[in-house]
Amino acid sequence: MGGKWSHEFHFLSPLGEDTLYACSVGGSEGCGYVANAELAKSRKNGSDGETSTESVAAGEGCPRCAEGTLVAHRAVELGHTFYLGTRYSEPLRAVVAVEREKGKTEEVPLSMGCHGIGVSRMIGAVAAIMADAQGLNWPRVMAPWEVIVVPGPKATEGDVESVYDALQRQDGEDIVIDDRADSLISKLKDADLIGYPVILVLGKAWERDRLVEVQCRRRGVKLEVQLNDLANTVQELLADL
Numbered sequence: 019m020g021g022k023w024s025h026e027f028h029f030l031s032p033l034g035e036d037t038l039y040a041c042s043v044g045g046s047e048g049c050g051y052v053a054n055a056e057l058a059k060s061r062k063n064g065s066d067g068e069t070s071t072e073s074v075a076a077g078e079g080c081p082r083c084a085e086g087t088l089v090a091h092r093a094v095e096l097g098h099t100f101y102l103g104t105r106y107s108e109p110l111r112a113v114v115a116v117e118r119e120k121g122k123t124e125e126v127p128l129s130m131g132c133h134g135i136g137v138s139r140m141i142g143a144v145a146a147i148m149a150d151a152q153g154l155n156w157p158r159v160m161a162p163w164e165v166i167v168v169p170g171p172k173a174t175e176g177d178v179e180s181v182y183d184a185l186q187r188q189d190g191e192d193i194v195i196d197d198r199a200d201s202l203i204s205k206l207k208d209a210d211l212i213g214y215p216v217i218l219v220l221g222k223a224w225e226r227d228r229l230v231e232v233q234c235r236r237r238g239v240k241l242e243v244q245l246n247d248l249a250n251t252v253q254e255l256l257a258d259l
Contacts, residue, residue: 022101026054026098027096032092036093037090039090039091040052043086049080061081076088076090096139102130103130107128114128164191164214164216165214166193166216168217181218181245194214210235217234223242236259237258
């Protein structure tokens with residue numbers, strides 16, 4: 019592709035395909051050295067020189083500072099930027115007129131750059147960051163649905179429709195209904211495992227007082243809400259997700 023410089027953007031993960039070497043001295047005192055294994059350098063056996071990339075290994079001296087040693091990390095590459103300079107703009111005569119002294123202008127080739135984003139890898143990285151012991155925990159923009167309605171065994175089809183309609187009358191959240199014949203506990207476990215941002219339960223509170231149980235695991239919220247207040251409550255939760 020060409021260009022003088024490029025930068026990779028990684029997410030540290032034991033499942034990553036890439037190996038990064040980073041200086042062991044972290045924080046504000048560290049030198050900030052990080053490099054992909056393909057390009058990493060090191061000080062070996064206390065030497066001030068830099069070894070070739072083929073011989074770099076964890077524990078060798080950091081090539082940028084005298085205090086640190088290299089630590090290996092597995093990582094997933096999420097993005098890449100390239101500075102292309104004028105490699106393509108010069109042959110294509112992609113220029114811009116730049117004003118110089120005394121009102122004169124000069125045609126200057128554009129300095130170009132490009133980037134790539136690993137969309138599928140980013141999904142895996144977000145899943146790894148947001149997951150907890152109960153399952154996935156998708157942010158709103160990536161969730162398959164924003165809200166799931168989970169009816170209990172005594173909730174009727176009309177009950178479910180009233181909850182669905184109460185939400186749709188407002189801004190129309192992206193809603194799915196779990197109408198399987200499975201037990202309520204099983205459906206709630208699946209909802210947590212899949213990672214819906216907001217879970218609405220028609221359980222004992224609905225049978226007793228016509229209250230919807232609103233769960234948002236990411237915010238640690240579990241509320242019992244009247245049907246008239248449901249849309250506003252859900253919107254407030256989703257606004258922070």
